[in-house]
Amino acid sequence: MRELTDKELLQRIQQNDVSAFETLYLRLWESLFVFAMKRLGSEDDAEDVVQEVFASLWAKRHSLQIRENFDAYLYSAVKYKVINKVAAMLQNPEKLELVRESLLPAVDNAAETLQSKELQAIVNQEVQSLPEKMREVYLLYIEQHRSVADIARVLSLSEQTVRNQLGLARTRLKKSLQHAMLFTFLC
Incomplete structure (x- = not known):
C-alpha cells in the first residue's frame, strides 16, 4: 500500500478519520517539536506548543481550507504559538531567565533554522x-x-x-x- 500524501491525509482528517490524523501526527511531530525547541529552549514548552497545534488542527478539521503546502501551514501555526509562549514567559520572572538562555544559542544557530x-x-x-x-x-x-x-x-x-x-x-x-x-x- 502506498503512503498517503499530506493533502490526502488532510482530506481524510476532514472526514473524521482518526487513523489519518495519527499518521499525520507521527509524520510531522518530531520536526515541529525540534522547530519549537530551538526557539523555546524547553522540551516541555515545545511539546506543549506542538500538542496545542495538533489539538487545534483536529478541532478545526472541518473548516480547514489548505490547498497547498500543508507543512508551511503547520510551521506557521507553531511559530505563532511559540511567539505567544515567549510573550507569556516574559511576564514570568522564572521563565524569563530560560528565554534569555535560549536566545543566545538560537541566534548563533539560526542558520540551521533557515532552509x-x-x-x-x-x-x-x-x-x-x-x-x-x-x-x-x-x-x-x-x-x-x-x-x-x-x-x-x-x-x-x-x-x-x-x-x-x-x-x-x-x-x-x-x-x-x-x-x-x-x-x-x-x-
Whole structure:
C-alpha cells in the first residue's frame, strides 16, 4: 500500500478519520517539536506548543481550507504559538531567565533554522547588491577560489585594495545574514 500524501491525509482528517490524523501526527511531530525547541529552549514548552497545534488542527478539521503546502501551514501555526509562549514567559520572572538562555544559542544557530535555499537566496541577493568592483572581488575569491594576489593581478588592483574589498563584502554579508537569522528566530 502506498503512503498517503499530506493533502490526502488532510482530506481524510476532514472526514473524521482518526487513523489519518495519527499518521499525520507521527509524520510531522518530531520536526515541529525540534522547530519549537530551538526557539523555546524547553522540551516541555515545545511539546506543549506542538500538542496545542495538533489539538487545534483536529478541532478545526472541518473548516480547514489548505490547498497547498500543508507543512508551511503547520510551521506557521507553531511559530505563532511559540511567539505567544515567549510573550507569556516574559511576564514570568522564572521563565524569563530560560528565554534569555535560549536566545543566545538560537541566534548563533539560526542558520540551521533557515532552509538552505532561503539562506542561499539571501546571500545571492546581498552579493548582487554589492558595488560592482566589490562583487567582482568577492566572487573571484569565493566562487573561483582565487588568491588575493591573483585577484589583484587580474583586476589591476593592489593586494591591500583586494583585502579591503573582501573585508567590506564580508561585513555587509554578515550583517544582512544576522538580520535574516534574527528575523527567522523571532518569526
